[in-house]
Amino acid sequence: MTSTATRSEVVDEFAGWLAEFLPHDYYERYRQYRWDIPLRRDYQRAAFEAGWLQPTWPREHGGRSLDLRDAMEIRIEAALRSAPKLPNIQGPGVAAPGIRQFGTPAQIERLLVPLLRGDEWWALGMSEPEAGSDFAGLRTRAERDGDVFRVNGHKIWTTQAHESRWCTLYARTDPDAPKHRGISCLILDLTAPGVNIEPIRMSSISDETFCEVFLDDVEVPADNLLGPENGGWNVAMSSLHHERQMIWIMNWVEIKRGLDSVRHAKSDGDNEDLYTELGSLLADAEALRATGYRTLGNELAGRPSPEGDIMKLLGSVTLQRVWELAAAAQGPRSASDPDLLFERQDALAATIYGGTSEVQRNIIAERLLGLPKG
CATH class of the missing domain: 2.40.110.10 (Butyryl-CoA Dehydrogenase, subunit A, domain 2)
Structure with missing residues (x-):
């Protein structure tokens, strides 16, 4: 999270809005609220109406016409504060940017607002x-x-x-x-x-x-x-660009949460390998965050940003390693912890959604390193 000294007023405004929206016991009962579809629907609709759903877009499309830097800080703030997950995340995250960029006026008029509000x-x-x-x-x-x-x-x-x-x-x-x-x-x-x-x-x-x-x-x-x-290839690549930005922030926050659980785990005795892996993952988490900001800098400067392909692979693989380390830190007790079991299973999907790790490695090898196709 950005420090208090460097936080923009708009991020503070969002944080205040979110605190006012959330139920008073949201964090105490987060394990129940994370599955609350009515709450998540209400959050999407409220975020659209307040202009926080797509911060860089105009008001009529759920935004405030903010610059890319403020928009990213708002998304990070939302993730750090465990804002409710959108119930149909691929709608606003992938389909909406494609419709807004490539749709006809009639398609935009009919489809975009119901999508962004979560009505369809x-x-x-x-x-x-x-x-x-x-x-x-x-x-x-x-x-x-x-x-x-x-x-x-x-x-x-x-x-x-x-x-x-x-x-x-x-x-x-x-x-x-x-x-x-x-x-x-x-x-x-x-x-x-x-x-x-x-x-x-x-x-x-x-x-x-x-x-x-x-x-x-x-x-x-x-x-x-x-x-x-x-021309569907260009539609897909442009739409997925927005998804990749969303994924790295989500992965980074989940990695931080997993690392906190490792640090607070009461393991049986000292395990030097556990601390070695923890140090490695802490470094990877910071590398992911720094690469995200570097990608933003490239985008603001109008430069190519090959780091985007690296972030997806680094984030998803690191997320899986973190929750496996969390299980190792708990030792035998991990087998009877349903929340930890869910996190481990959920992390398995990270190397599949948004492009599998195998495909990401091929992209890095061929497009970034210039290696011949296998």
Whole structure:
């Protein structure tokens, strides 16, 4: 958190607003409130109306037209204060930036405010069974037929699709084009005929259920094309840029929370290896934070920022290591701690969502280090 001497007035204003919004016993009963969907819905709506939801955007879109630095400080402040998690986080975090940047005036007018207020939930139709996080390898097809696209295919790991009204669906519209250039983004109504959604049984407690989405000759109006036809790659990359900014802050705060639990754990005897690993993770946490600020500096200066690809990998791997160390610090008692079990299971997803660690390593090797493709 920024020190009192350097905190901007707008961050102080946000902190006061948040304190006023939260229930008086929020921190004492945080384990219960973190699952409280009505509270989280109310928080999203209130944050939209107060201009804290998308701080850099104008008031009509849930913001205050703030600069990138203040916006990041507000997001960090929210994370440090354990502000309620948005109930459909990929809507404001990924779908909304794509709609605002690439949508037609009619699409923005109809879709953006209900999304930002949380009145309509969104899913992301990206991953596929035989492609996983290899986005360019998707096989779902969308063929133009007059005023509609006919879509056939299969999506997987589509979070909250069974509770969502809309989906940004990525499909191949030009099978003869290079893999990255033949993809389009369609706004899919998940209630349309031919859409079949099957939730995937989860092994841990979660309100972000994965789903499979089967598409059988689904008709999508051509007016629901988001961005140019065959331009879906750019829509996806731009949208995911916003997600990556959100992920590093979330991971950093969760890492700090995990490290605090390690330091306060009553381990059985001294364990030199435990302290060595703790020191390493403390350094990694600070490296993640410093890299986040360096990325912001590059963005403000209009420079390329390759650190963004590194942050996702560093943050997700460090988060898993932290909670495994927390279990080691507790020793045998960790087996009977349901909260710790949840944290360990939840951290496993960190190396999958937003791009798997394997894909991130390939990106770093090929794009940053210039190594040949395997």
